[in-house]
Amino acid sequence: MADPSSYRPQTGEIPTNPGVYRFRDPHGRVIYVGKAKNLRSRLNSYFANPAGLLPKTHAMVYAASSVEWTVVGSELESLQLEYTWIKEFKPRFNVVFRDDKTYPYLAVTMGEKLPRVQVMRGERRKGTRYFGPYTAGAIRETMDTLLRVFPVRSCSAGVLKRAQASGRPCLLGYIDKCSAPCVGRVTPEEHRALADDFCAFMGGEAKRFIARLEKEMGAAVAVLDYERAARLRDDITALRKVFERNAVVLAEDTDADVFALHEDELEAAVQVFHVRGGRVRGQRGWVVEKVEDFTTPDLVEHLLQQVYGEDAEVQGRLPREVLVPVEPSNAQDLAVWLAGIRGAKVDIRVPQRGDKAALMSTVRENAEHALRLHKTRRAGDLTVRSQALQELQEALELPVPLLRIECYDVSHVQGTNVVASMVVVEDGLPKKSDYRKFSITGAAATDDTAAMHDVLTRRFRHYLVDKTAQVEAAELVATPAVAAAGANGAAPGAAAPDDALSDTTTPAPRAKFAYPPNLVVVDGGKPQVNAAARALESLGIDDVYVVGLAKRLEEVWLPDSDFPVILPRSSQGLYMLQRIRDEAHRFAISFHRQKRGKAMTVSALDGVPGLGDSKRKALLAHFGSVKKIKAASAEELTAAKGVGPALAAAIVTHFSPGGEGGGSGDTVPAINMTTGEVLET
Known part of the structure; x- marks a missing residue:
């Protein structure tokens, strides 16, 4: 582990221009890439007082053995160069957004001579159009439905070669779910046109194709070609089934990606809904470990930088609008960079009200669920639990x-209703039967x-x-x-x-x-x-x-x-x-709320003239419940501590049928004003 003072550059050597810097370890590997408006100010912050750095930054500075920088002409150029270097070097101290699960995409290999429709996972390939992501069941059903209207090849390369060699198409060619370009039923140009139509439909132009087929069906009916009209009718039904599967959530002319995140001190979960033509066309999620001292705006900036930098290379298209939970850092330069990728303006907005804000709330709920699920799965892994316990034992010597392990927490509001909790973990798993609550x-x-x-x-x-x-x-x-x-x-x-x-x-x-x-x-x-x-x-x-x-x-x-x-x-x-x-x-907060709610209880005894808090408690201690107090005579009531004949008579009058607490003879329960729960009978 290197001493930061051993490789600290002289202050006068560092320029004050915008730029991008790289920290390298003793083996020459880039371990961190960052950008700065003022390189001198930013780099000096790492070396001025290394002991005062946050833990993650402290670890990075001591793991490095050298630092270098590159001056650029503007903050926009620093944004572009930072992304390029992060993608090239994959530094371990930079934020990396990892998919929280492997999503299947509907892919069309437009780079091949005979494009193929298939379900793909994993890394993306150049020359391939991707649609989704979808759930596994939905994507198979969508693909099966669309192939009857757009019979694009879906067979593997081996099946294609065998069909070309034998001169006979595969089964899909016989059941009209493939146009069979392998045996010359259609030319490669005609087959590519089918693939283009398939991509256009999946890209949001469904209404155009449905309208065209409806027009063709009407023309077939006009010339009494009912067999063709029936086939077109079935095709229209299939397209509508796919088109209507996605609910309309925004105006039909809306193309947007809606991002939301949920974070804690160590990790953050991000979810995005891809809205095209006002409909949710796909959903994607990431979980990121916070190895840098990032604020939420910084996190959003790096999220958009990585997501759209990657998508730009494989798809070459971005939505007109990007909705985010908070405005990202360096928002103006980020918008310019995205506009350069898209070739047109990209609006980065934070929705405040209306349908877009409501959709943002839904995406946020998905992010919260994703983080909980990630934590649950991580905690349920026996190997991970064993590793965690071993790391703790070694780190604490x-x-x-x-x-x-037992953990304790104290909860209160400005010193009132003070409570504490005890939770228990055995072998890395919670043992809820041993949880305890304390009133203080x-x-x-x-x-x-x-x-x-x-x-x-x-x-x-x-x-x-x-x-x-x-x-x-x-x-x-x-x-x-x-x-x-x-x-x-x-x-x-x-x-x-x-x-x-x-x-x-x-x-x-x-x-x-x-x-x-x-x-x-x-x-x-x-x-x-x-x-x-x-x-x-x-x-x-x-x-x-x-x-x-x-x-x-x-x-x-x-x-x-x-x-x-x-x-x-x-x-x-x-x-x-x-x-x-x-x-x-969590356990302490729930007990505190419960106790605070009981403190706000309104009892049926509160309306008795002259009955204070201490005498009310004495009555409840003596009789055990409000119901028994109501049934007691004046003489029986005086047996309670502090209750005299006058007060006893007032209580009897209060609970008599004509009294304020008696009504028509029904009992008046004590009610929790927080939850509405009946607490006394």
């Missing part, structure tokens, strides 16, 4: 394998560190109680009297014949906190970690390790450490810690 009151609710100390103290105090109970139970079973009872056929733990243990009962171990974790993770930085460590130390527990995960920079803190442990952004161990922390946060 722990002497024991991480079989059980008194002095512990004053700040997060005090709350964390209180929660850890309570949890591990229970563990010590459980541990003592188990030890006592084991010792009890091992006593001679119990052993003798077992030898005589009595059940273990039963009374001995001499009744020596007749007054002894076996303690029942508590299942809730019976098993200690190998690692405790707290949501927070150095203060929270130290508070958790003090709680364990005060209880004399020294075999449970503690770390904290600070959310802003995803730093891992150890107790009494001045510097955090920096895990690589692509680390499976960091990903597992983040997933556990997010689950603890």
